[in-house]
Amino acid sequence: MNGLMQWFKSSNKMKRWMLLILVGILFACYGLAKILVMKEISFKEVGGVIIVFVIGFVSIILGLIFLNKRTLEVLIESTDERMENKKNVNVKSLIFNKTVYDKGPNIVVIGGGTGLNTVLSGLKNYTNNLTAIVTISDYGEAASNSRKELQMLPLGDVKDSIVSLASKEGQIDKLFNYEFTTGKLRGLNFSDIYFSAMRDINGNFEDSIIKSNEVLNMIGKVIPVTLDEMKIVAELANGYIVDERSKIPEIVSEKITKINRILINPTNCRPAPGVIEAIKNADCIVIGPGSLYTNVIPNLLVNGVTKAIKESVAIKVYISNIMTEPGQTDNYSVSDHLNAIIDHCGKGIIDYCIYDTGEIIPEFIKKYNFEGQDLVEQDIEKVKGIKFLQRNLSMISDEHIRHDPNLVASSIIELICDDLKYQDKQNDPQYLMLNTKLKEEKRINKIKKNMERKSKKGIEPKEKNSSKKGKSKFSNKYSDRIASIREADEKARKKNEKEFAKKEKKGNKRTKKVVEKDIQKNKKRTSQELREEMLKKLENSKLK
Structure with a gap:
């Protein structure tokens, strides 16, 4: 009974066509039965029976057609997770998207x-032909127990990219980040166990990562930039050398200096198999966003990568960061980011730069200011030989300023379409x-945003009615801003309180010393006075 109820609750849109077929069968059977049972029948009755039979027959045919059509839609939807939660989906649109x-x-x-x-999550809605070339540069740093036990490469960024390209992103993310808490596997990470097993089966890490593309039903593929033991070394402006990736921001902030140059050790790291080939066959090469000196530039320094990018006929796009990064890009502008890449790799590595408009709620920027971060200044006039595309790329996710995956992806696809048009390929399939896909995705994203706004508006009246006093229009409209301002002010207040407490502690120590001196003086004075009083009493007694 429960199974039957669940079947009725399911929203696969097939039951309506089954019902239509059932109604058609009833009508057709009724028409046939009437003809067979009745001995004498008038012309009017014949007409009525024929109409009933035709309605039944047409209902059966239509029901079968639409049932088969919907079955095909469900089948295609089940093979491609990207079609989930999309309205007005039909066989035509599904086949078109697949193509x-x-x-x-x-x-x-x-x-x-x-x-x-972020970039991978957005681009997988437009193409299956994605290749992520990922940093492997945690050598020499403290390895986790899981990595030590299983003798694993530092595959942190590789794992994250695999999760982003997985068809079921949420489930794979939970699985890869799961850490065992009991038994002999306690402290071991599932992803490390998985890659260790794949390495043993396939013989090496390279093949284990390639095979993971098939095992995890990934959209596109992930390739580590190198399989050599690459370490990142930073040369600071004051001449100091930092040879640990994780300590670079800390030492830069501590020494109050900046990064002069990034090096990789060894300098002749070989690219992993497939890296150069992927770059040569690319229609578009996207660099960034991300930590400029630890995630972006090191990949370009691997032997042969920069040369392959420069020789490629693909359009080369750099996605600029929205915020500066403490200890790496303090006070950096768009031109500073671009010049850093050009200084390390030479000219001809970037054709286009997509940067954010900077239209972010000031209160969120204020939060970042407390952590030593600021908006990347848009001084595009200082850079020559690079075309710029300004887009509103930012979004607020979990109280953090992030790049919007859909907006970044649509901006990149827009550039590719313009480039094809420039090459006089308007009639190219x-x-x-x-x-067409770009326009469709923009329309879908617009609908989603409108639905989000409506849902927010729908929640607010209930809250208003539930309270007796109610809230002002200003309070309802700017509640998020007010909350973030209060949060920022609260942080500032706590910071000031800590500083005041430190000063007060120092002041109390000084006051305590002064008071102790005064007490000692008072004690001395008191004893002298007592002696004088005693002497006076003795003299008076003698006189008597």
Whole structure:
């Protein structure tokens, strides 16, 4: 009974066509039965029976057609997670999307960290031909117990990229970050165990990562930039050398200096198999966003990578960071980011730069200011030979300023479409499909944003009615801003209180010393006075 109820509750849109077929069968059977049972029938009755039978027959045919169509839609939807939660989906749109994904542009994304994963999450909605070239540079740093036990490479960024390209991103993310808490596996990470097993099965890490693309049903593929033991070394402006990636920001902030140059050790690191080939076959090469000196530039310093990018006919796009990064890019502008890449790799490595408009709620910027971060200044006039594209790329996620995956991806695809158009390929099937897909995604994202706004507006009246006093229009409209301002002010107040407490502690120590001196003086005075009084008493007694 429960199973039957669950079947009725499911929203696969098939039951309506089954019901139509059932109604059609009833009508057709009724018409046939009436003809067979009745001995005498008038012309009017014949007409009525024929109409009933035709309605039944047409209902059966339509029901079967739409049931088969919906079955095909469900089948295609189940094979591609990207079609989940999309409205107005039909066989035509599903087949079209499948064609777009398979024949989409070859895009190579170079970087590491959350910036790279953001770009991958957005671009997988446009093409299956994605390649992520990822940093491996945690050598020499303190390894986790899991890595030590299983003798693993530092695959942190590789794992994150695999999660971003996985068809079921949420489930793979939970699985890869799961750490065992009991038994012999206590302290071991599932992802390390998985890659260790894949390494043993396939013989090496390279093949284990490539095979993971198939095992995890990934959209695109992930390639480590090198399989050599690469370490990042920073040369600071004051001549100090830092040879540990994780300590670079800390030492830069501590020494009050800046990074002069980034090096990799050894300097002749070989690119992993497939890296140079992917760059040569690319239609578009995306660099960044991410930590400039630890995730972006080190990849470009691997032997042959920069040369391959310069020789590639692909359009080269740099996604600028929205905020500066403490200890790496303090007070950096867009031109500073670009010049740092050009200084390390030479000219001709970037054709376009996509940067944010900087239209962010001031209160969130204020939070970042307390942590030593600021908006990246937009001084594009200082850079020559690079084309710029300004877009509103930012979004607020979990109280953090992030790049919006959909907006970043649509900006990149827009550039690719413009480039194809420039090459006089307006009638090219790839351009037509990609341009149509771009417009469709923009329309879907617009609908999603409108639905989010409506849902927020729908929640507010209930809250208003539930309270007796109610809230002002200003309070309802700017409640998020007010909360963030209060939070920022609270942080500032606590910071000031700590500083005041330190000063007060120092002041109390000084006051205590002064008071102790005064007490000692008072004690001395008191004893002298007592002696004088005693002497006076003795003299008076003698006189008597």
